[in-house]
Amino acid sequence: MPGIITSIVALPLVGYFLLTLAQHRINKNVAAILSCGSVIISFALSLFLFLQLKHSEKGMTEHLFTWVEFNDFHLSFSFLFDRLSAIMALIITGVGSLIHIYSVGYMHEDKGFTRFMSYLNLFIFFMLMLVLGNNFLMLFAGWEGVGLCSYLLIGFWFSNKEYNDAARKAFVMNRIGDLGLLLGLFLIMVYAGSLEYSDVLFGSAAYGISAGAITAITILLFIGATGKSAQIPLFTWLPDAMAGPTPVSALIHAATMVTAGIYLVVRCNVLFSAAPITMDTIMIVGLGTALVAASIGIKQNDIKKVLAYSTVSQLGLMVFALGLGAFTAALFHVITHAFFKALLFLAAGSVIHALHGEQDIRRMGGMRAKLPITFPVFLLGTIAISGIPPFSGFFSKDEILAAALHHHPLLWVLGLAVSLMTAYYMWRMLFLTFYGHFRGHHHAYDQARESPKVMTIPLILLAILSSIGGFINVPELFGGNAALAHFLNPVIETDHSSLYAELTEYVLITCTLLAIAAVIGWTYKKFAGPVKIIEEKGIGKLLENKYYVDELYDHLIAQPLQVLSGFTRTFIERQILDGTVNGSGSLTRFIAQGLRSLQSGNIEWYLYAFVLGVILMIAGVWI
Numbered sequence: 001m002p003g004i005i006t007s008i009v010a011l012p013l014v015g016y017f018l019l020t021l022a023q024h025r026i027n028k029n030v031a032a033i034l035s036c037g038s039v040i041i042s043f044a045l046s047l048f049l050f051l052q053l054k055h056s057e058k059g060m061t062e063h064l065f066t067w068v069e070f071n072d073f074h075l076s077f078s079f080l081f082d083r084l085s086a087i088m089a090l091i092i093t094g095v096g097s098l099i100h101i102y103s104v105g106y107m108h109e110d111k112g113f114t115r116f117m118s119y120l121n122l123f124i125f126f127m128l129m130l131v132l133g134n135n136f137l138m139l140f141a142g143w144e145g146v147g148l149c150s151y152l153l154i155g156f157w158f159s160n161k162e163y164n165d166a167a168r169k170a171f172v173m174n175r176i177g178d179l180g181l182l183l184g185l186f187l188i189m190v191y192a193g194s195l196e197y198s199d200v201l202f203g204s205a206a207y208g209i210s211a212g213a214i215t216a217i218t219i220l221l222f223i224g225a226t227g228k229s230a231q232i233p234l235f236t237w238l239p240d241a242m243a244g245p246t247p248v249s250a251l252i253h254a255a256t257m258v259t260a261g262i263y264l265v266v267r268c269n270v271l272f273s274a275a276p277i278t279m280d281t282i283m284i285v286g287l288g289t290a291l292v293a294a295s296i297g298i299k300q301n302d303i304k305k306v307l308a309y310s311t312v313s314q315l316g317l318m319v320f321a322l323g324l325g326a327f328t329a330a331l332f333h334v335i336t337h338a339f340f341k342a343l344l345f346l347a348a349g350s351v352i353h354a355l356h357g358e359q360d361i362r363r364m365g366g367m368r369a370k371l372p373i374t375f376p377v378f379l380l381g382t383i384a385i386s387g388i389p390p391f392s393g394f395f396s397k398d399e400i401l402a403a404a405l406h407h408h409p410l411l412w413v414l415g416l417a418v419s420l421m422t423a424y425y426m427w428r429m430l431f432l433t434f435y436g437h438f439r440g441h442h443h444a445y446d447q448a449r450e451s452p453k454v455m456t457i458p459l460i461l462l463a464i465l466s467s468i469g470g471f472i473n474v475p476e477l478f479g480g481n482a483a484l485a486h487f488l489n490p491v492i493e494t495d496h497s498s499l500y501a502e503l504t505e506y507v508l509i510t511c512t513l514l515a516i517a518a519v520i521g522w523t524y525k526k527f528a529g530p531v532k533i534i535e536e537k538g539i540g541k542l543l544e545n546k547y548y549v550d551e552l553y554d555h556l557i558a559q560p561l562q563v564l565s566g567f568t569r570t571f572i573e574r575q576i577l578d579g580t581v582n583g584s585g586s587l588t589r590f591i592a593q594g595l596r597s598l599q600s601g602n603i604e605w606y607l608y609a610f611v612l613g614v615i616l617m618i619a620g621v622w623i
Helices: 004-021 028-055 085-104 111-133 136-154 163-191 212-228 239-245 244-257 259-265 269-273 276-297 301-324 326-356 374-386 392-407 409-434 442-447 453-473 483-487 504-525 540-546 548-599 603-622
Strands: 060-070 071-079
Touching: 004 028, 004 060, 004 071, 004 111, 028 111, 071 085, 071 111, 071 163, 071 259, 085 111, 085 244, 085 259, 085 326, 085 483, 111 136, 111 244, 111 259, 136 212, 136 239, 136 244, 136 259, 136 442, 163 239, 163 301, 212 259, 212 276, 212 301, 239 244, 239 301, 239 540, 244 259, 244 301, 244 326, 244 540, 259 269, 259 301, 259 326, 269 276, 276 301, 301 374, 301 392, 301 409, 326 392, 326 453, 326 483, 374 392, 374 453, 374 504, 392 409, 392 453, 392 504, 409 442, 409 504, 453 483, 540 548
Parallel strands: none
Antiparallel strands: 060 071
């Protein structure tokens, strides 16, 4: 049935235009129907096509028109719905639909409700273009589009300067990564002569690229992924992006946009597998990001900041898996992370909504009695992200840890350390928020109420997905057949055989679960009862202040650039450039004034000048 893939992408765009053009003429209920309906229909169409993929290993394409054509270079505007893009489309439209529905309740009282919903639709459109585009140029167009939407949504409450600063920071830091991606595309064009996936990734063009060129290309592509997926050193924008409304945090910074970098590397796995230097770099950056972000999350007190650094840490694990060559494991964690992290962000939003904007977990406590739906779904999300079986996070994290151990035992130990820190800060947040006595103002607690159904129903659905989502790729060790890995075979070549003997794997899993259980027990003992708030010192203060990375960037980069720009403005621009322009004007005016004085209207002066001119002419001829 032609046109379905195009409809999947176009419907959110149509919703955006309708909402933008009629935002002052329609009420909020109509805006909600248009916004949510367009994404839900896109999800239904994506699911329909997904079910057809069992008959096609190569997927389906829809050609709309020839976009660029000169000499022998042709670039089409077409969409590709293969097994990788299908999974991403289902995540974007499926989780996106639930977040849209949640937003109807969360943002209903906001005067910019229709504008907010239109921005969400525009974001979904660009994200779908990114993952469904059939060439690198369409990917880049979607890549830039989601960056724009991120800026609009983070700074949605633009009357607040802090939110505007966060939006600008996200936009600028993403531009650094985007430059790397653009340069990588230039090199692909030079060496492969095409930007079509069919030529570069699936065709013979890639075989003509030298090893050095592939290393350069993949390094530049990974720089792009570093910016979008918040890896060291471009990770500081994501925690600040929590300034936006909570649904923005769930949609952009948990389930979709930040995984665009992971999608890029998985899509280009053929190129990255041929660049061992790049793969080692990816592994180191991913592991470093996971460790740094997890350690920072231990001492954060803003409920959304804890989840933000948790997101950075989990993205680090995904990138770590990519560097190990475990592309399927990385994508598997993308899927499970979309479920439980969207759930946790939206559940946190439900807590914030009940407490009228309070986000400091030190001023919460005892909320499980007030939030009978939010508490159990938050608990399920916490169990899932902690990697406790049989919840979704267990299966995807286990695959990453198995791949790490296969490379080196030290990598497994460091990966386990990330998992233990994750368990600590997540259960600390759960206990401080829902257990013990309320530590804030008693009026806030008395007025706290459970969120409306339009917000709690998406939470329940996401909790179900977080609970059972891991079963899509159960390994043979637990009686499964690694269905996801087999499904992705046409896109990712994967060895499905067990890396270790069953006894070894059981021992490692048992050790991991016992360590996590010990961390949870210790956290419960420390934070589930009365909690004494103390001022952090030493390493605790260092972690609370996020290793002072922002301050370091400010001193090493921002302030020197401000000094340089001040010098440029004062000396080069004002003294040299403006001086030259103004000086030429002053000189022209001076000459004009002198010449104007000659036109005095005095006949005697004219005769004198005439005689003088004649004498000078005769003298010139004579000489």
